[in-house]
Amino acid sequence: MWNHKDSYRVRNGIVPASAIEHSSLGLVFFPAFDWKISSTHPERQERLLYTRDQIVEEGLLDVPNIREYNPIVADWDVIERVHVGAPDLQSWVTDAHRVSAGGAIAAADAVLQGEVDRAFALVRPPGHHAMAMVHGIRGFCTINIEAVMIQHIRQTYGVKRVAIVDTDVHHGDGSQDVFYHDPDTLYISFHQDGRTLYPGTGFMDEFGGPQAIGANIDIPLPPGTGDEGLLKVMRELVLPILHEFKPDIVINSAGQDNHFSDPLANMNVTAKGYAELVDLLQADVAVLEGGYSVQEALPYVNTGIILSMAGLDYSCVIEPNYVEQHQSANVTKYIDDLIVKWKQQWARRDEMAREALVGHTDRWVHDYSVYYDESGVQEQRRETVRLYEDKIGWHSIESYGNYGPYAKQSVYAMFIPWQADDATREEAFTEARKAQQRGGLQRYVVVDPLGSGQIELKGK
Incomplete structure (x- = not known):
């Protein structure tokens, strides 16, 4: 070590x-x-x-x-x-x-x-x-x-x-x-x-x-x-x-x-x-x-x-x-x-951490795109982070792929932090199921790295 x-x-x-x-x-x-x-x-x-x-x-x-x-x-x-x-x-x-x-x-x-x-x-x-x-x-x-x-x-x-x-x-x-x-x-x-x-x-x-x-x-x-x-x-x-x-x-x-x-x-x-x-x-x-x-x-x-x-x-x-x-x-x-x-x-990192939360309440949302140069895929993403005052929250990605060999692929992925407590984990699953009920994407997945692993949500 x-x-x-x-x-x-x-x-x-x-x-x-x-x-x-x-x-x-x-x-x-x-x-x-x-x-x-x-x-x-x-x-x-x-x-x-x-x-x-x-x-x-x-x-x-x-x-x-x-x-x-x-x-x-x-x-x-x-x-x-x-x-x-x-x-x-x-x-x-x-x-x-x-x-x-x-x-x-x-x-x-x-x-x-x-x-x-x-x-x-x-x-x-x-x-x-x-x-x-x-x-x-x-x-x-x-x-x-x-x-x-x-x-x-x-x-x-x-x-x-x-x-x-x-x-x-x-x-x-x-x-x-x-x-x-x-x-x-x-x-x-x-x-x-x-x-x-x-x-x-x-x-x-x-x-x-x-x-x-x-x-x-x-x-x-x-x-x-x-x-x-x-x-x-x-x-x-x-x-x-x-x-x-x-x-x-x-x-x-x-x-x-x-x-x-x-x-x-x-x-x-x-x-x-x-x-x-x-x-x-x-x-x-x-x-x-x-x-x-x-x-x-x-x-x-x-x-x-x-x-x-x-x-x-x-x-x-x-x-x-x-x-x-x-x-x-x-x-x-x-x-x-x-x-x-x-x-x-x-x-200045502590000051910048406080500044990063200005204008946000319990959610931070970021839209951006990613290009896969070897596969010809242009991915559009919306990333949402759950903000708590005293612990690390989950983040989710709504991902839409265009072009390439698997065109028009869409996935909702919920990423639970490895530090998550039971309450954070439960809220993350609840949020993922709400997204699934809203629909509009092909797959809904929850990733729980130190818990149950990757779970594919089925049904409504």
Whole structure:
């Protein structure tokens, strides 16, 4: 579990994590040989095959404190406590998705059962663009691997406060969506500015839902950010926020597409920079997300991350096509200013939480749309949050899908918070049945993550 004492020493630059002690590390590999979007698509099995070859060549699987684990198949019950599908999850979720999520679960189990100190799940397909509602594939993602894993560890081990630090170059809008109304799950994403990159989201005003202000931290970085900028954000902003939040466990959504050679982005981070970033963070579990420079970057970034998580020397990890990267003075100034703005906003979070409720009584309603780029579906949503003065309320989604292979799909989904008491749970079911009686949608579903799971309401 996350060691606050050692992490404090690391965060404040007193010693590198690797100087504290060697850590036992669990590794899970799942390259998903039978799943790809297309034969030339960047999200294909080669993403992990080159990495596997590199790790074997370096003899890392023979290191005494590194242990390999097999993935498992995630149960439908766990997935359905996170996601609702249109027309259903089975229309979109393949065996490969279930094993990818199961690989993350196997990594978390190894840590939480005390078999290893940390674990890294090198799995695909990725998941951080997958939202609670699933109308298809978004940003190469169908189900949210980390969210399913977190659901599992809350069910199995009673873990409460969770922090996710997303180091992918793209904003993890799916992870944000799943946890946006949960004050006990801190989601931190630093990524290339959404004005310059998919999915076009991830800005400072996306600060958490009305009952979870401050639980969502989006740090949009300028193109051209290098090791210097990413490490400064980690040291001066991310780690102090984690220290205040005091999570029980820290998850790293370990995207690697900030690398200078990645074809889908415009950042300048090196393999060694990633290793140092991981060294500072000291996450309990890392889960692979993006990264599409399959030969020039991934084998070396993953090697650096593995060495770093195992507390081993990563100073000699250098890419064959390495060219010294220089972060411009303009980029450095932009990042310095952004850190100052974020510190000011973080300090105002209690005031902002009060401001978020102005004009609302017992309901908060938000209308918006979501586009599924790989499936051609345009989803329209109405989200309603039940506001209480002294506890976390339910939230519902009325979802309408247009175009795509399952056109005109409509679903009402009621999401009960995992912290719900009996009264909140009863009111949520009552609200869902009222929606069902009003009619107008094809399916009515209640998701009770630490209760009865996903329940399909039938009849009137």
